[in-house]
Ligand SMILES: [Zn+2]
């Protein structure tokens with residue numbers, strides 16, 4: 069069973085939707101045009117219910133099968149773009165300066181719209197398919213906002229599935245794995261206060277640059293000496309701000325960075341150690357440190373059973389040899405993780421071919437992947453709700 073025929077017929081139409089979204093990127097929760105266009109299409113397709121404003125600008129479409137049934141499956145796409153200046157000469161390139169669809173959420177939205185159109189047309193299943201279009205995946209936790217607004221309970225969603233394009237993975241292929249697939253991301257901000265002084269009399273001050281440098285080094289010992297070497301953890305300090313001129317020891321410094329892990333136990337361990345290292349190092353040198361530790365997206369964990377199911381559907385569409393069952397986990401993050409904390413489900417990579425990488429100014433979603441991804445969605449819904 070390769071590409072669904074009806075989906076193949078819809079390829080040009082879905083491509084046109086995708087390119088329209090690409091030309092009109094919107095950020096975070098401000099996806100007003102995108103959400104309106106999604107809602108209008110879902111209504112036009114004849115969805116039984118179209119609900120807007122869930123998680124501020126999220127949109128949900130409900131499609132009931134021809135046969136009644138208790139089962140409810142959720143299919144999720146993301147709608148937001150990134151604050152990046154597009155560096156392509158595509159005819160449908162971004163019309164908004166400083167914003168572009170550099171993560172392929174235009175493609176994700178278009179493919180799920182295509183699936184919604186097919187499912188509303190055919191309704192060849194028993195139970196309910198819920199298509200979920202979320203805002204603010206790129207750092208705004210839109211999935212979390214939709215859950216807080218009652219998404220999963222209100223529509224009775226029992227399992228959820230997500231999909232992301234993967235540059236480097238050939239078009240027509242899928243990759244997935246059970247267990248942790250993407251990292252938790254926590255943010256640290258360290259405000260240091262020492263004692264400003266003349267650079268020629270360092271003994272009269274407390275040098276926040278020296279203290280900050282020690283903290284940067286000590287933090288790396290957490291990864292090297294506290295975390296089990298067979299587990300994954302990243303601590304990256306990406307901002308170090310201090311000083312104005314070469315003959316003044318600065319009173320203040322600020323460090324900012326990110327912490328990423330693939331297990332909640334490791335996440336907790338690293339947080340505890342970061343707190344101890346920052347406080348202890350600052351005290352050692354007589355400085356004051358104020359640490360703001362903000363927990364972000366959780367680890368994305370694929371459920372065993374739903375992963376096997378998703379892989380089976382992908383194999384039906386792409387062929388068994390085109391589905392990689394041991395996708396390596398990555399230290400990037402995805403807020404679909406919040407949905408997987410609440411319901412069993414699985415997140416799958418779909419090949420985007422030899423494109424520029426995600427979040428690169430020359431990136432573009434590969435429209436050749438549309439029939440593959442759309443077929444995956446419709447077959448997944450029809451199989452999960454087979455009656
Ligand atoms: Zn992204």
Ligand SMILES: [Zn+2]
Pocket residue numbers: 171172173205232
């Ligand atoms: Zn993305």
